[in-house]
Amino acid sequence: MTAPGPFSHLPDVPVFGLTSRSFEDGGILPPPQRSGRMHAGGADESPQLSWSGAPDGTRSYTVTVFDPDAPGSGGFWHWAVLNIPADTTSLAEGAGAEGGPQLPPGATQLKNDAGFRGYVGAAPPPGHGQHRYVVSVYALDVEELPGGAGAKPAGLGSELARHLLGTATLTGVYQR
Template structure:
């Protein structure tokens, strides 16, 4: 993934800290990693003043196969929203702000799918990114693939905040 240089801002989570293990709640139950497929709590601050909206993604660059694995992608989060509760990525998105849209993850459904690296594959990084955008509505729809999101959003990205959790299955 190539990013053009944009300012960084701050994101934190009550679910896990930067560089720490992804806890069981944020691991996958569907993919037999003993988890609950609960998206992490997120709070962000310091985004550029001209931000009109946000997108949030979670990506595993260490997944086998080409192009990594997209666990979560949410678009069209209003500019006045600066946090998401744990579990906001549930299918149906009842805890998401009005107007927000979840794309289909690489597990095949619209919502958050938890960390589930192949056993014995070594540690995987789960990179949560909050994208500050210069548009309130991305103009994309739920058929957009998360893999194409980065390129579609890049010309609208004003700033980016990242938080990385680690998980290894033995």
């Protein structure tokens, strides 16, 4: 059985391009994108991302990394960063470090499901099988989405639905 995506209710919008030098779409996440904090032998470095072809009128981007195969209900949020300026078309590997020193000015990270503002790498439970790590870039028609201290990635859906112009998706896999 395939777990649904986190925002399956979003409207149909144009798709634009997304690539990564860290991993290929459908490929295994390398050690830097796996978790050290959660004892998966990794470095908790967000992947390098580059996107192109976003729709006209894009005023900002939101990037998320979500594991729909995590045990329990609701999957697991590894990363969410809002308010990436429209003139940004890439993020360096490791840009999701706690505190976001490599993120563009104005970008805001939400707390991931590990409890901190930053990227936490892949760490499926041993023997749980292969998990998918869905990286999504959302092109939006506003410069800023609300992202206060209590905001959680799972709560982004309604704001994304109101402001969505386009999406780009890339998926990595990992099991241990």
